[in-house]
Amino acid sequence: MTPHASPDDNQSAPEPGERRQVSRRGVLGIAGAGLVALGASAATGYAAGRRDPEPAPASRSYPLTGEHQPGITTPAQDRLHFATFDLLTDDRDDVVALLRAWTAAADRMMRGLPAGELGPTSGPYDAPPDDTGETEDLDASHLTITVGFGPSFFTDADGAPRFGLDGRRPALLEDLPHFPADALEDARCGGDIAVQACADDPQVAVHAIRNLARLAFGTASVRWSQLGYGRTSTTSTSQSTPRNLFGFKDGTANVKAEEPEALEQHVWVQPEDAGRRPDDATSSDPAPDDAWLAGGSYLVARRIRMTIETWDRSSLREQETVTGRTKASGAPLSGGDEHTEPDFSRTGRDDVPLIDPASHVALAHPSANGGARLLRRGYNYTDGSDGLGRLDAGLFFLCYVRDPARQYVPMQNTLARDDLMSEYLRHTGSGLWAVPPGLPDGSTTGGADGAYLGQTLFET
């Protein structure tokens, strides 16, 4: 996906808040400027008349359209609001209408526009506004909105199909298995639909989820949500490597946007994947009718609490041994710099490997996982404290994979069982969603004819 702004624009992008040059009002065009003037001079009432529904994309704006959904290979933004929704309806038409409305609103918000009109322009003043307003003075802030469907979207608790989607559920879309030492909280797991909103301003990301929730009123409600404030992944070679709350660089070895072959191999569901079942499938059921997912991906979310206070009292030696990298530079303990490939064969005194075979870098490395790689897109989180004087803080792990059963599940089994780092981690939330492909270039959104996310599932 190509941002409208050049990388150089990113380098000099303004800060959140008052330093913005281009605000939502700034991109509204002449009709919008009229509204501002009226709003400033009239104590009551808003101008009738429509804003331009398709303004030129503002700076710091990504398009919604493209072969794949935005927010996957997009350079990881700084802030996250992630939410899952449960559907409250049995009616397929309601679900399609919701997806249409969400797609149109996502399209607008990603352009830096309100989700709808802030003031009623064609309805009564006594109607609620069609946007909640708190980003009215902010720009698009590189907002991306990414939508996925969970196992419970397709089948109910008894395994019966929902919304007429008989046979459409991908066989790989199963609830993740129980991993060693999982400490999952039901209120942080699953959900019929997942929505990932990423932006460089948290107010923009929260606004996006809030307005989708508002549009869903009566059709779907928020199941759980999570804020992340610091990215822990690098999805483009143009980005520097951030640090997680262990204080170590994270995301050095990620699959990146500049590796098209690796993306096809590890991230995007391919046309030939249609009908595939997990390698351990024993069922005699027919292969799933899931060609609709080609060009999509699978999203894994794990809320991983770190035992911050214990970690902070461990020695630097312990921290580096557990991680397999130095804390200062992020170089593997086998030598070099951050981007040097770890050399697991290199030994030091007494022929002891410089990188512990049970370190995180050793066990997460593709060489220990049959060549499997993930596109990670995680965020640091801090959710207050836990009543025992400990911060509830850690990593909200997100990754996109072509095949969760081959790529994520075996790796997480290994890590949960053997990784030295596991002593300092507790997985408290979890979910898996199938992420449909993007909207074809040139699509228009809105109204009864607009293109919508998930259209291939319902209409092909």
Added chain:
Amino acid sequence: MTPHASPDDNQSAPEPGERRQVSRRGVLGIAGAGLVALGASAATGYAAGRRDPEPAPASRSYPLTGEHQPGITTPAQDRLHFATFDLLTDDRDDVVALLRAWTAAADRMMRGLPAGELGPTSGPYDAPPDDTGETEDLDASHLTITVGFGPSFFTDADGAPRFGLDGRRPALLEDLPHFPADALEDARCGGDIAVQACADDPQVAVHAIRNLARLAFGTASVRWSQLGYGRTSTTSTSQSTPRNLFGFKDGTANVKAEEPEALEQHVWVQPEDAGRRPDDATSSDPAPDDAWLAGGSYLVARRIRMTIETWDRSSLREQETVTGRTKASGAPLSGGDEHTEPDFSRTGRDDVPLIDPASHVALAHPSANGGARLLRRGYNYTDGSDGLGRLDAGLFFLCYVRDPARQYVPMQNTLARDDLMSEYLRHTGSGLWAVPPGLPDGSTTGGADGAYLGQTLFET
């Protein structure tokens, strides 16, 4: 307080993350550069030798010293991590040692340095690092750290003095009264010490609280903490007005740094305030020995949850009536623009006042509160959802006042009882702390002789 960076520097300040030009490493000077090189080339071990303990202040850095503590009139930064701590010790020397250690670490972190050495330079490699590391590549990001002492700092639950502070508790420092419709959660109230960390990067604010908590291990532990992601106040005329989660501009009528007389009148405790008791005091106790607080202030914190979903379904008319301002421009409903003084006498059709007398702007206005003004410094918060599909979101209200009994308490009683907005609010957390004055210009911090926050309380 004067920032080291000019306002123009603020305008073009780089974004968080990879866009930073000046990192902590960048300000470490020659010794630091050596450490980087060593960290990059050596798999184990860190250079011996001290970093420059007093580097030139980096850009985006405020000084800790000054007549008043930083973080009050400082232009409100974009992000907040607020925490309160309870003391675990009965020993006055432990408390003074903690305040010395915190002051030295705050001084370093506000300069963009680690709280201590990332790698042990004089101790064993088998010791924990003296900084947790996650801001190693970030600059100071306008970090400010502000410390206050709650009622429970001075007296225990039985009213007996702690730490030999007999008679030193200001008479105005009392737990806030119960206000109408309070829905306080004990786990979000009070605390012996409050620490407000504000910065333009959330990772920097969280890092600051975390490292103070680490330094406090065994002496004090976190009681509760709160993240805020979007400022809702304007503390300087150089800032534009942000929006709260009702979607309205907030903080228009704040006391600002450019009003020195108003600050003396409404924010800073004056020398002549020493010994004062609340107007309704009936006790025959002697006047408190609290001259130590001159130059300080009182901090009120209120966690105010907004019933977002209800608000979002209310009409624009209702929202504007409740607020008393237009949503688009923030102008009072009596006309003009955002900065026009509201005219409560102006009427419309049928002689109905254009601004409802029970609106928020009417009841919070100084004219309805005996001229009382507050220096507000609040933040938007979103803490996930509540299990019923509703976002747990709202305003983390912070304000600084010279006299909480005259300025905050009567206003909040009026608002809680009569404000139309109260229908959409629930106060879930609360606290009051006495904020001591700043460190004299030219003070040095660190070691047994360093100046420390709270020194006037313990040593005058």
